Each structure stands twice: as C-alpha cells, then as structure tokens.
Amino acid sequence: MKKKYNYILRPVFFILFFLFFSQHAAAENIPIEVLPSTHSGQNKLDTNKIIEIIKNEFDIVKGKTNFSKIFVSVIYDSRGHSDYLLTNLLSKEKLSYETVKIELDDGYKVADTIRNYMVTEDDFAQDPEMKIQASCPDDTVDIVFYLTDTSFSSSVTAIKDAKQKAAKAGYNYVEFYDQDATTTMFQNWMSCENLRLMAGFAHGSPNGIYLSDGSISPNYFESLRPGFLNNKVFYTVSSQVFNNPLKDAVLSASPQKFISGIDDLSTGCADNVFQCFMKNFLVNKQKMTSTLSICEEQHPDSGKHGIGGQGPEILLDPINSTDTAPSGKNEFPTK
Numbered sequence: 001m002k003k004k005y006n007y008i009l010r011p012v013f014f015i016l017f018f019l020f021f022s023q024h025a026a027a028e029n030i031p032i033e034v035l036p037s038t039h040s041g042q043n044k045l046d047t048n049k050i051i052e053i054i055k056n057e058f059d060i061v062k063g064k065t066n067f068s069k070i071f072v073s074v075i076y077d078s079r080g081h082s083d084y085l086l087t088n089l090l091s092k093e094k095l096s097y098e099t100v101k102i103e104l105d106d107g108y109k110v111a112d113t114i115r116n117y118m119v120t121e122d123d124f125a126q127d128p129e130m131k132i133q134a135s136c137p138d139d140t141v142d143i144v145f146y147l148t149d150t151s152f153s154s155s156v157t158a159i160k161d162a163k164q165k166a167a168k169a170g171y172n173y174v175e176f177y178d179q180d181a182t183t184t185m186f187q188n189w190m191s192c193e194n195l196r197l198m199a200g201f202a203h204g205s206p207n208g209i210y211l212s213d214g215s216i217s218p219n220y221f222e223s224l225r226p227g228f229l230n231n232k233v234f235y236t237v238s239s240q241v242f243n244n245p246l247k248d249a250v251l252s253a254s255p256q257k258f259i260s261g262i263d264d265l266s267t268g269c270a271d272n273v274f275q276c277f278m279k280n281f282l283v284n285k286q287k288m289t290s291t292l293s294i295c296e297e298q299h300p301d302s303g304k305h306g307i308g309g310q311g312p313e314i315l316l317d318p319i320n321s322t323d324t325a326p327s328g329k330n331e332f333p334t335k
Contacts, residue, residue, distance in 0.1 A: 030060055032070045035214050039126045041080035049108045050074065054087060057102060057113060068092045068149065071214060075126060081106065086123060090203045090210060095152075095265045096239030097203040097210055119207045119245075124219040136192035142166075142318050143173040144189045146181040146200030148212050155201045155237070158271040162199065162278040169282045170318045171196065182213045187220070190232070194319050197233045199278075204238025204261065206246050218249035229255035231316055233288070233309075237274055239264045242306030256311030257288050263304045272299045287313035 032051050036042065050072055058065055069090045077083040085102040101117040102110055143166050145159050159175065166173045176185050181200070190198060208215035233256050241247070241260035250258045259277075261270070276295035280286040289307055296302045 030065060030067055030070065032060075032072065033213075034072045034074065037074060037076070037126045039076040039080070041076040041082070042074065044080070045074060045082070046108065050082075050085065053085070053102065053104075053108060053110060057087075057100075057110065058089070066092050068151075071210070073123075073126075075123065082108065086117070086119070088207075088210060088215065093266065094239055095201060095203050095237060095261070095267065095270065097205050099205060099207050119217070121219070124217055134187040134191040137188055138174070139192050139194050140172060140319055141174050141189070141192065141195065142171040143197040143199065144195065145173060145175040146185070146198075146202070146211070147175075147177050148181045148200075148202045148210070150177050152201065152267045154267045154271040158237075158274045158278075159200070161275050162282070165278050165282045171282065172318065172320065176200075179212050181211050183211050183216055184213075186211060186216055190229070195232055196316050196318070197235070199233075199235040199274075201237045201267075201274075204236065204241040204246075206240050206243040208246060209236055209238050209241060218245045221246075221249040221253050224253040226252075227254045229253040231256050231311065233257045233259075233311075233315060235259040235274075235277070237261065237265060237270050242308070247306070247308070251308050254311075255309045256316075257307060257309040257313075259288070259292060259305060259307045261304060262306045265304060269299050270304075273305065281315060285314055288315075289313060 032054050034045070034047050034050050054060070054070060054072060058067070058070075060067075067089045071088040071090070073086040073088075075083050075086060082104050084104055087100040087102055088097050089100065090097045098115065099117045099119060101114040103112040103114075105111045145162060145166075147155055147159050150156050163173060163175065174189075176182075181202070186198075189195060203210040208217040210216075229250075234250065235257075237260070239261045240263065242258075242262045247258075273292075273295045276298060277288075277291055280291045280295070281288060290313075292305055292307050296305060
C-alpha cells in the first residue's frame with residue numbers, strides 16, 4: 001500500500017515542484033537595471049544592495065509582479081550618500097510604467113515608499129541624459145521607427161505595416177528594435193534637421209518615455225532650443241504621455257504635431273489606431289487631427305489619444321521624392 005501511495009503522489013509532487021521552480025525562476029529573471037549617474041557617489045554604490053531592496057519592496061522573489069523590466073536611478077544627498085531611489089516599473093501588459101520613490105536611511109534601509117510618484121526638476125539634476133551631445137547620423141532620412149519591446153507581436157506587425165506605407169509613399173526610413181532603441185538613438189535622430197517623422201512604441205507615463213536604456217524626460221525637451229522640433233511629427237504609442245509635465249515639455253519645442261496616449265494604451269487597439277493613422281497619413285496625405293479622430297472611432301480606443309502642435313496638418317514631402325524607399329537599418333527579421 002505504501003509503495004502504491006508513493007507511486008501515485010510522486011508525479012503530483014513533481015508537478016508542484018516544477019511550477020514553484022518555474023514561477024521563481026521567471027521572477028528572478030525580471031531585469032533590474034541600476035542606471036548611471038553624474039554624481040561621484042555612484043563610484044561607491046553597492047549595486048547588489050539596491051537590487052535586493054527592489055526585489056524585497058516589490059515581492060519579485062515571490063512571483064507576484066507584473067513587470068517586464070525595472071529601472072532604478074539612485075539620487076544622492078549633499079554628503080554623497082544614497083538619499084532615495086527613483087524606481088520605474090515597466091508593465092508586461094500595457095505600454096505604461098509606474099514611478100515609485102523609495103526614501104533611504106543610512107545603510108540602505110528603506111524609510112518610506114511613495115507609489116505613483118510624479119517627478120520634479122530636482123529629480124533630474126543627476127540625470128546623465130542631459131550630457132549627451134546629439135549628432136545627426138544621416139540627414140537624408142525622412143522617418144525613424146522604433147519599438148522597445150518586440151514581445152508585443154501586434155506592435156511588430158504595426159511597425160512592419162507602417163514601413164510598407166512609408167516606402168509606398170517614397171519616404172526613406174530607418175528602424176530600431178529592443179536594445180537598439182536607446183535614448184542616444186532618439187536624441188541623435190531627433191537632431192536631424194530634415195527628419196519628418198519619429199514614430200514608435202515605448203512604455204510611457206507623464207514622467208517620460210522609456211526606451212531600452214532609460215527615459216526621455218521632460219528635461220530633455222525643455223533643454224531644446226525654441227523651434228527645435230519644427231516640421232517634425234512625433235507619434236509615440238505610449239501610455240499617459242500626453243499629460244503634464246511631459247506634454248507641455250514636448251510642445252515647448254514646437255513640433256509640427258505631437259501624438260500620444262492620454263490614458264493607458266494597450267497593444268491591440270492602439271496598434272490598430274496606429275496602422276489606420278499611418279495608412280491615411282503617409283499614403284493618402286490626410287489631415288492628422290481628423291485622421292486620428294476617425295481612426296479612434298473605428299477601433300474601441302476613442303478619446304485615448306491626444307494631438308497637439310501648431311504646424312501644418314499634412315506631413316512634409318520626402319526629402320528626395322522617389323517611387324521606392326530603401327529598407328531601414330536594423331530591420332526586424334521576417335519570419
């Protein structure tokens with residue numbers, strides 16, 4: 001009887017162990033990246049301690065999280081000690097992220113945690129983003145497409161479709177995916193005088209747009225000279241980006257048009273709106289504001305996007321008008 005009992009239960013124990021191990025292994029594999037800082041205190045930082053704090057605060061080891069990646073910025077006090085952590089939690093399901101402020105006592109002890117934290121100008125004082133000297137890689141390119149997470153398969157499809165529409169309309173484009181969709185990439189291409197359109201998918205919030213290595217913050221846009229984004233359309237499929245402080249920061253640089261999410265955007269509906277918009281905007285040369293409204297009405301995403309900017313409603317013609325456009329760099333492989 002005992003042998004028969006063990007024989008029956010052994011597979012059950014094996015299944016339970018496998019599920020437990022898989023859950024914890026997956027949780028442990030959530031990437032946690034401690035971002036660089038301009039502060040000298042970064043040289044003495046105990047990165048392992050910071051990662052341990054994040055795992056404990058958000059129950060990562062218990063497999064209860066819904067994050068695809070976590071970015072952490074360490075902010076230092078006047079003594080060079082770790083003062084607080086700005087923790088950005090990127091969602092697995094939506095194109096959104098939450099900022100959490102974790103205040104620290106001496107010895108890396110957590111004093112307080114503030115969820116859904118809204119960043120201030122002081123929070124960006126040690127941000128290396130502002131140290132980048134942008135340089136245009138190629139001023140003959142009309143359009144830049146980007147996608148920070150190719151696990152969103154419907155977003156991959158939307159970008160591929162937009163590329164076809166761009167080529168049909170004679171626009172020259174480049175494209176960047178996953179680890180190639182960086183903050184440096186964004187700033188370099190945005191500096192191109194002839195760029196017509198920057199469009200893509202990234203996690204967002206009113207605090208910024210998260211690319212593969214960190215955020216494009218309101219400070220970046222506010223640092224640009226007046227009129228820097230003239231004749232450029234910026235369409236980022238990102239949650240809550242069309243809200244302050246980021247909204248006003250982008251518009252202060254005078255884009256031709258700025259389009260993004262007012263509310264949370266989920267892949268699927270937002271992808272369909274993007275595809276509809278690109279078809280009518282790139283190929284049919286329809287007015288942007290009315291096109292966005294029509295595309296939202298055709299899909300269950302009405303009112304979730306915002307559009308602003310004082311420039312013309314029609315995208316400028318390609319720099320070099322041709323019947324076909326060359327395929328972009330870093331092209332996503334076809335299957």
